[in-house]
Amino acid sequence: MKKKFKILKWILGVFLSLIILLVSLFFWIRSLIPPRDVDVVSSEAKNIAYITEDVPEYRGKILAVVTSTDKMGTSDESTGYELTELARAYYVFKANGFEVDIASPLGGKPPVVIDDEDMGKYDYAFLNDSIAQYKANNTQKISNVIAKDYEAIYFVGGKGAMFDFPNNKAIQSLVRNYYQNDKVIGAVCHGPAALVNVTLDNGKPLVENKTVSSFTNEEELLLISDAKSIFPFLLQDKLVEEGARFNAGTMYLEKMSHDKNLITGQNPWSVWVLAETMISELGYVPKYRPVTDEEHAIHVLQAYENNGSEGAKTLLNQLIRDEDQPVSRLLIAKHGILAAMKGRLGRFFSLLNLTSYAKDLEEQE
Incomplete structure (x- = not known):
């Protein structure tokens, strides 16, 4: 009876630890994503x-x-x-x-x-x-x-x-x-x-x-x-x-x-x-358009694909620290979640760390 109780206690402990881990992970991800800065009403x-x-x-x-x-x-x-x-x-x-x-x-x-x-x-x-x-x-x-x-x-x-x-x-x-x-x-x-x-x-x-x-x-x-x-x-x-x-x-x-x-x-x-x-x-030179934060994030993610975390961090440094350009942390984090959906946990944490790195760069500005 004592042995069964110990097993149940161990299972409950593992379950609670997993719950705490998942809740902590959720709030960490939430902390990496900035609030939306688009004014829905005045965007005209x-x-x-x-x-x-x-x-x-x-x-x-x-x-x-x-x-x-x-x-x-x-x-x-x-x-x-x-x-x-x-x-x-x-x-x-x-x-x-x-x-x-x-x-x-x-x-x-x-x-x-x-x-x-x-x-x-x-x-x-x-x-x-x-x-x-x-x-x-x-x-x-x-x-x-x-x-x-x-x-x-x-x-x-x-x-x-x-x-x-x-x-x-x-x-x-x-x-x-x-x-x-x-x-x-x-x-x-x-x-x-x-x-x-x-x-x-x-x-x-x-x-x-x-x-x-x-x-x-x-x-x-x-x-x-x-x-x-x-x-x-x-x-x-x-x-x-x-x-x-x-x-x-x-x-x-x-x-x-x-x-x-x-x-x-x-x-x-x-x-x-x-x-x-x-x-x-159509035969015309497209007018200059400021690149959006989402596009910058896409370029960072492509750098990640081509050159790994270091290549992505190098581009983040260039965009955020050197050029003061916006980068969508939300989009980088979403790609991390997509990786988790595919069972690629290493990539999941790597992309969340990249999101965290972008946040740190922004806070240094």
Whole structure:
């Protein structure tokens, strides 16, 4: 009896120690992440110099296309277009002299996904922009779009795009028209679903032998383990099946592919570079834009991938101490949590230590 009691006491002790460890770890992680410094109410386009100052003369129009699908297949999971993927590209286009119209398969008000953790000043400015909101809530029906009215087309991501982009005849017609007439086509994250099932006049798939990026199988399956049964296909698999040279980067880090007039991005963190590359492909030098704290964090994480902790710390020193640039500690910590989800505990603690290092540098300033 005493032996059983000792075993139970030992198990209880281990359990309580584990609880204390997890609680301590939670509060440590919380201490590494600064409070949000974005004023949701006052974030307006008119107060952002990049959007309002030194805007070139009118250069034409760009069409952004968003999904009309609000549910993932037969599941109850809600979806829509990703607001950050529309808002950031919208303002890059505007700041570089282009008017932006928004279309969707059904027209009208499309469903939108707003992730508070990913929102920044440009995203809140979009929500506070009456003109942008009118366009976003009263989208053109894609079948009514006149192709010649636009210099380029941009397909916004969001998981809903997997359901209503691939078989939409109007989208296929626009993509074929633009590609064969050397007009610029951009697509990010799940947006490249608009490129599948598009056949050129020569009978070949549009993406055949083209270098493209999109949301990867690894990124999809990490958060939605049954994605193969929910979606009609995995986007990476479908693009490869149609002959694309798939260009995958590190999970949830910036990655863009530029193949002539076809410009594609892997995930939401690729929007800035993709939109500015579209401006370049249209024949203009993109206007200078201050790099965001999120982009700096992405560059630090890429340095971590390429050169380990020391390489990442060197870049952090340069950005924070030498150049007084902001770095999103939240994003670095989130990548640590993603590592834990994959069972990579060494990487988890390494990235949290990197987050702590960034915090220490900031506090020394």
